[in-house]
Amino acid sequence: MRTVTDSIIARDSTDDTEVAIAAARAGADVVRDLYGRRLARIDKGAGDFATAADVAAEKAILGSLRAARPEDGVFGEEGGQQGAAGAARQWRVDPLCGTLNYAAGTMVVAVNVALRGGAAAVADPFSGEVFCTDGETAWVRDDDGDTRLAPTSATRLVDVNLDPPFPSAPGFRAVDLLARPRFAEHFRPRVVSSTLALAWVAAGKRAAYVTDGQDLSESVHFAAGIALCRAAGCVVTGVDGAPVGPGVRGLVAAADAGTHELLMSVIRG
Template sequence: MIGSANLNIMVKAARRAGRSLAKDFREVENLQVSVKGAGDFVSKADITAEEILKEDLMEARPTYGWLAEESAEIPGTDPTRRWIVDPLDGTTNFLHGLPHWAVSVALEHKGEIVAGVVFDPCKDETFFAEKGQGAWMNEGRIRASGRTHMIETIYATGLPFAGRGDLPDTLQDLARILPACAGVRRWGAASLDLAYVAAGRYDGFWERRLKPWDMAAGLVLAREAGALVEPLAKGDNIIESGSVICANEPMFERFAKVIRG
């Protein structure tokens, strides 16, 4: 793999954590699972994967900050850089034996995501990107789709589960977009949704109330593949607001207009 030292560290860490998760995935019925909230679970496998990532990333770059799903935030002695990590994006899929989940690792520099890795162990697909260097999947470069007709496009989103209050907004979104396109997919892993936009598999993606670790790596992947990325509400900060809209360049304005109503 050609990339910076940081990117190589990220890829190796994500793959090691992914191999650990894959081993547990084969024995998913025996996992120790605790309820973290309505429809939101955390497993022993999830925590172990985060420990692997923390060990590899913080040992390699001990001055960087740390932001991850399952552990406390750590401010770095280098205030300009931090790791943003989701050890298991798609936990509910994982716990149900559905082979669609990923390890997500991003590097933030001065408030901007400058590198990202999304590793899907089940399909042996490693998506990675660095600012200004394009986006890649395994050994090949990837690019956002070139579709220009809305009726031919498919999009991805998340659907609110128990305990969330944004169902009315999502239903309105779907009422506007479904009649205009070829379909909408809900696969339950935002990092992979954004990676799939980068790879041209989806033409766009939108979602509300995401956490930074859900989307950080995917944002740089999509941008480096030529997709456009904006906050759902203009003027917001994507990471802070948790809302994002993303699409290939030819379709972005039309797609955004439909979703934003």
């Protein structure tokens, strides 16, 4: 029998998910509205940059979160820490994942909003889909309502992040997977260059996603996608097979255990 405490937890979790969805949609609206315009760029060095759309979308997301959860802390990719850094509840915000795609006129981007250890939402500004989780289950919301996410490896498509740097080299470089015969034997590579690919793994549109990187569990880019994949039942580890967390590099998110095991054998090979 569900207790009063269980009911409160369930209610609060659901409320947080709706907060995450509303915030992600607020950012997605800005991204969509500014698409195709000539936008000012903010140089971040090493070839990385943000656009005025990144900044405006983050502002809209922060406004939505502050209105709903004024006591919470928020860390945004563009603005850094907002609100109390010591607050028990902390949100991670990536207002436009796939900035280079966006600036080049490619509609493959994501708006990521995640509450540490809880709800998360990933919005696709151009399809209108919002992939979301309460931390236990995962679903996609669109004009037809909510549909439970069902990961599957049937497509055999694996997204590989090829962007440098490669902190795990020479032991591991994601780009090297493409030249390995066993990878080509079992999978077909894709390069989305946006963490929207993680939502696609959770939704069954991709069999897996592979990237290098250092401790991605708290990253504004990856936190929402990791939460989605875990809640959907995907297998999520670092590139060495260890659970994602402090000290663990990279990310392998697979639709099922068999796909994960096969990918790990290719990586280790």
